[in-house]
Amino acid sequence: xxxxxxxxxxxxxxxxxxxxxxxxxxxxxxxxxxxxxxxxxxxxxxxxxxxxxxxxxxxxxxxxxxxxxxxxxxxxxxxxxxxxxxxxxxxxxxxxxxxxxxxxxxxxxxxxxxxxxxxxxxxxxxxxxxxxxxxxxxxxxxxxxxxxxxxxxxxxxxxxxxxxxxxxxxxxxxxxxxxxxxxxxxxxxxxxxxxxxxxxxxxxxxxxxxxxxxxxxxxxxxxxxxxxxxxxxxxxxxxxxxxxxxxxxxxxxxxxxxxxxxxxxxxxxxx
Amino acid sequence: xxxxxxxxxxxxxxxxxxxxxxxxxxxxxxxxxxxxxxxxxxxxxxxxxxxxxxxxxxxxxxxxxxxxxxxxxxxxxxxxxxxxxxxxxxxxxxxxxxxxxxxxxxxxxxxxxxxxxxxxxxxxxxxxxxxxxxxxxxxxxxxxxxxxxxxxxxxxxxxxxxxxxxxxxxxxxxxxxx
Numbered sequence: 001x002x003x004x005x006x007x008x009x010x011x012x013x014x015x016x017x018x019x020x021x022x023x024x025x026x027x028x029x030x031x032x033x034x035x036x037x038x039x040x041x042x043x044x045x046x047x048x049x050x051x052x053x054x055x056x057x058x059x060x061x062x063x064x065x066x067x068x069x070x071x072x073x074x075x076x077x078x079x080x081x082x083x084x085x086x087x088x089x090x091x092x093x094x095x096x097x098x099x100x101x102x103x104x105x106x107x108x109x110x111x112x113x114x115x116x117x118x119x120x121x122x123x124x125x126x127x128x129x130x131x132x133x134x135x136x137x138x139x140x141x142x143x144x145x146x147x148x149x150x151x152x153x154x155x156x157x158x159x160x161x162x163x164x165x166x167x168x169x170x171x172x173x174x175x176x177x178x179x180x181x182x183x184x185x186x187x188x189x190x191x192x193x194x195x196x197x198x199x200x201x202x203x204x205x206x207x208x209x210x211x212x213x214x215x216x217x218x219x220x221x222x223x224x225x226x227x228x229x230x231x232x233x234x235x236x237x238x239x240x241x242x243x244x245x246x247x248x249x250x251x252x253x254x255x256x257x258x259x260x261x262x263x264x265x266x267x268x269x270x271x
Numbered sequence: 272x273x274x275x276x277x278x279x280x281x282x283x284x285x286x287x288x289x290x291x292x293x294x295x296x297x298x299x300x301x302x303x304x305x306x307x308x309x310x311x312x313x314x315x316x317x318x319x320x321x322x323x324x325x326x327x328x329x330x331x332x333x334x335x336x337x338x339x340x341x342x343x344x345x346x347x348x349x350x351x352x353x354x355x356x357x358x359x360x361x362x363x364x365x366x367x368x369x370x371x372x373x374x375x376x377x378x379x380x381x382x383x384x385x386x387x388x389x390x391x392x393x394x395x396x397x398x399x400x401x402x403x404x405x406x407x408x409x410x411x412x413x414x415x416x417x418x419x420x421x422x423x424x425x426x427x428x429x430x431x432x433x434x435x436x437x438x439x440x441x442x443x444x445x446x447x448x449x
Contacts, residue, residue, distance in 0.1 A: 048392075049392065051393065052394050052395035053383075053388070053393070054383040054384045056357045060356075060357070060361075063327055063328070063360075064328050082390075112383070113384070113386075114383075114386075114395075115382040115383065115386040117388060134389075136392050137391060137392060138392040138393040139395070149310075150310060153306075153309075154309055154310065159312035161313075162306065162310065162313035164304065164306070165304055165305040172317040173320075174320075175313075175314060204321060207321040207322060208322055208323065208324035208326060212322075212326070214326065220328055220354060221328065221354055223354065223357065224352065
């Protein structure tokens with residue numbers, strides 16, 4: 001082999017190695033058509049001013065989606081935030097409050113509502129904030145953000161969780177191996193291990209309802225209109241209009257997940 | 272042929288074995304959707320599975336078909352915003368399999384909204400509420416004196432016995448309404 005041959009072969013090998021495997025894939029037109037595109041892009045809007053913490057949404061969700069009612073897991077939940085004028089946490093009998101610097105709770109995911117000013121700080125302990133000490137107090141409904149860049153889908157080693165064309169992240173129960181990577185990967189903590197089916201479980205915007213033209217169970221059961229679902233591809237949808245022209249916030253935007261649950265009257269204390 | 276090549280044949284056989292196994296094991300509909308290579312891999316038939324889950328909460332519109340009187344009367348009150356199924360339970364199977372929906376008359380149901388919490392940044396602070404510990408007898412259901420379909424305090428005090436819901440429940444449990 002002379003110098004010229006060596007250089008020629010080297011260039012050929014480098015050029016060959018640079019072609020990505022996907023470029024060589026034969027694209028089946030049938031498969032492309034099957035994947036299709038959708039006229040829908042589901043988004044959610046939650047109003048933390050309108051939410052009164054009645055918890056009817058959590059109850060409806062658990063019954064609608066057959067999530068074990070008394071198990072400490074839920075696809076959606078309601079959080080209470082009580083922020084004091086002095087900016088400090090309240091403590092009980094000198095014991096530390098395990099909260100992260102604020103008084104917040106979500107007993108039983110808010111399934112039975114909030115019927116007492118006592119804040120549940122875990123381990124059966126409660127603290128109470130005096131009415132005159134409250135600077136801000138409100139409720140925040142939480143559910144899956146159906147991220148445009150879903151970290152839970154990215155980490156799934158078997159392709160059991162995926163994002164549909166209409167923007168909802170689903171779990172294939174027959175394909176899930178229960179490794180739990182997605183549960184760890186979700187920055188919002190919306191995923192959990194289904195105690196009976198032993199697979200990853202999550203909110204899917206009641207996919208069986210929205211695809212039939214119904215509202216999600218939580219939206220339908222909310223008497224105050226604090227929860228709304230809409231189609232971002234419909235410019236006249238009231239939810240779309242609020243997201244486009246109103247002032248909305250999202251949770252943990254710094255993670256780059258592009259969450260699709262938008263909040264009205266969000267506070268910086270909400271995590 | 273040189274024995275040096277033998278490990279290569281073993282490796283090739285392994286790769287071929289895996290590829291053959293893969294063609295049989297991976298479902299035919301496993302592919303990439305609109306969401307792309309990073310987020311789209313899935314069995315397409317699984318979307319169908321999720322679409323076919325049974326709907327349990329039917330919506331107040333269905334209740335109206337038979338219970339028009341109750342549906343229209345509650346609309347005139349502040350409780351008109353509450354969907355029927357929040358208190359009466361999901362309507363799936365009714366009428367039919369479930370002849371009578373169980374009615375939740377527990378005090379805790381009402382306290383979800385009416386336990387007083389004076390929160391300044393939530394509409395909860397605007398709802399008329401009571402202190403559950405001090406308001407009347409904590410062991411008596413709210414429906415003994417209040418009609419959830421007509422939560423007008425003035426009307427109720429004049430006619431406290433007109434609560435068919437509570438009477439039904441009481442009979443069931445062998446108690447009397449008064």
